[in-house]
Amino acid sequence: MKPYLEDVYKLSGLPTYTFVKPVEYQKLLVSLRTPGRGLVIEGPSGIGKTTSVSNAIVELGLKTKTVKLSARKNDDRALITELPEMGKIGLVIIDDFHRLDEATKQIIADLMKTLADEEDEKSKLVLVGINKAGNSLIEFAKDLTNRMDIIRFESNPEERILELIHKGEQALRININIKEEIAQNVHGSFHLAQLLCHHTCLDSQVTEKSEVEKTLTVSFEVVKERVLEELSRTFLGIARKFATGPRLRREGRAPYLQILHWLSESNDWSLNLEQALSLHPDHKASVGQVVEKNLLANFLAKNEEMFAEVLHYDSNTRILSVEDPKFVYFLKNILWSKFAQQVGFLSTYFKCCYDFALSFAGPERDIAEAIANKLSDAEIAVFYDKNEQHRILAENVEEYLAPIYRTEAQFVIVLLGQEYPKRIWTKFESEQFKSRFGQSSIIPIWFSDAPPNWFDETSRVGGLEYNKNKDKDSQIDYIVDILLKKLAEARGLNEHGKQLSLEF
Incomplete structure (x- = not known):
């Protein structure tokens, strides 16, 4: 009985004709x-x-x-x-x-x-x-x-992939003209090699063992494009859902998109998020919050039906792994800047480590924390000292804080309560950012019990007001909404909301 294509280059199950012993x-x-x-x-x-x-x-x-x-x-x-x-x-x-x-x-x-x-x-x-x-x-x-x-088990070397392809060629009595391109393109995966060979044969009208030796004449790019088109129907929705996270925050730092992008670049199809953050410290305030607050684990658990077959996350080791090799192939062939734009993000390029840094005196901590939490929920990178105590511990505090207020935060939010001019640390922080007045990067929030006077440098820039006699939550919501609009504008939108620049 002639072997059929589906028995030789199998899309699932154990190989019948093409088993190759791995190095291990x-x-x-x-x-x-x-x-x-x-x-x-x-x-x-x-x-x-x-x-x-x-x-x-x-x-x-x-x-x-x-x-x-x-x-x-x-x-x-x-x-x-x-x-x-x-x-x-x-x-x-x-x-x-x-x-x-x-x-x-x-x-x-x-x-x-x-x-x-x-x-x-x-x-x-x-x-x-x-x-x-x-x-x-x-x-x-x-x-x-x-x-x-x-x-x-590591990714298989090209010679093992070629051995698998050759066994299939012998079984079907064919010669695949693009075998080298396939071997180079499957990232060491036997499964992906089977998949591409299967589609190569379909494109060449080979569905069973040939009566005579047959050399195929197909274009690798054509085969690859057809495979990706098929995979897109399965995986595009999954990738988009993961990239947006629990909710699309257009002006946010896209932490879930960043994680997916890093995963696509991994050679072993898994991502140690702690190691990734050490390699990308500029994302510690966004991706770091998603990981440390277990937001990623909760998101995957809530959407288990969608992600369980393609992704696995171990919250103990903080390792995200791909379950389906076809999903890896899809991710590795995404045009990421275009994908991010299609998902709806305003930008994936950020010139500063933080979008906002908060400067405040002790009596205003509850207001600062409320603002920080709401900004973090919107996937904004915000420096709030309490969130970074583990990083500040044992460090020279002045050396740690100074660059944040000087250059590492795009905007500095200054909560100007009665105690602000009197405290040592607020004096230190203001010394770091005072040269940024006139650069459209300082946002003062004046408190009703400490209004600005004509000699106050902050009175010459636009700011917000907080009235201690009015409802706290509604004022916080209003302030955060204004801050997000300011950030969205700075992300690179014109007045009609069109994308000006987006790059990976």
Whole structure:
């Protein structure tokens, strides 16, 4: 019987004709043979982890002794929690381990320690998950490190991708003229190689084994464009939803868009957000707030039905990973400046680390905090000292604060209460930003119990008023609304609201 295209370059399931042993395969065989010792296999989706385990089990003659469970299935999750009570469990493989809840991960960690210490020849756990899956397990049992093997599957080298393509060519009796371009373009993913080869054959009217050797003559760009068009129907809505976050804030700093962009640039299809923020310190006040306040975790949980199949976020390790390799391919081929504009953001270029910095005396802290919180909710980067105490700790405070008020904040909001001229720190802060008067960057807020006089330099610039005898919340809402409009104008809009400049 002739092999069909769908059996050769498969879009799902285990490969029939095109299995290629990854670089880590021999290490996998040895670890599977080792009694009792736990094994964690981690790496990006679509590079052959599950396929390699399945083939290795057959090669070692262990297929009849193996139970495969998936953290995606409700019945399997219930069974996983009961494993410690089952005695001799044989070889148990738990796929998508990272999807288990924390209580179940703790149960598995404890069981792995027990099996390793006993060197049980009739019980072994193999966990398969995305990047850094082993890290999340160690969070529950620090002493597990020396009791298990962690095999990290990396992106496959081009020669392995070409080997896969060649096996498919032999099965279909064809010669793919763009195999080198495919190998270079799939970022080490066997799954993506299968996908592009499948569409290459469809474009060449190849649906089964050819009667005679056939050389295909297709354009890689045409194939790629058709694949991306198909992926766009599936993933564009998901990407847009993630990029906007809980709500589109056109004048905001687009923290969710930034996270998605950083993820697209990752070579291993996962993003350690703490490391990313250290590489992009100018986003600490926007993306940092989304991460540290668990807004990202809450957003993904609230929209689990949309994101669960493509993204996974571990709030303990703060690692965001891609579940579907096709989503990675889609992200890596987005024109980001155009995408950001289509989503609705005014700009993705910010000349300052902070949009606003607050300067105030102690009696006005409640007003300052209310303004800071509302600006942060609007995804605006605002410097408010209380939010950055962990960063200021053990630093030279003057050296830390001075550049913020001098240049690192686009606007300085000055809350001019009665105590403002009398306090040491407000005097220090005002010394830093006084040279910015006349640069349209200082926004005074005058309090009803401390109106400005003619000799007050702030009286010569436009500002806002706060009346301590009126409702606090309504005044805060009004002030924040005015600040957001000012920022939107500064982001680069003309009077008709049209985009003037937007770049990534």
